Amino acid sequence: MPHTGAVILILLLSRSGPIPVLMMVTLAVALYLTVIELRELRPHWKWWGWWLSLVFLTHFIGYLALRGYVAWRRWHRARA
Helix, strand or coil, X not given: CXXXXXXXXXXXXXXXXXXXXXXXXXXXXXXXXXXXXXXHHCCCHHHHHHHHHHHHHHCHHHHHHHHXXXXXXXXXXXXX
């Protein structure tokens, strides 16, 4: 599915009415922060897709879940 991003963008823009700019900015910020976190973790590409789709669907709640996961991994790595 190489054009998934384009399909999602078309679906977002085809809603009845304009998308609030603040919603799009917060989504972009959440996805950007997710990419930064995932670069440090260096997960498998399937994990990239899973985390990005979770953040895309749930905005900052998904990003907070990722932050919790990262903190948990660091805590366990420090104990090992």
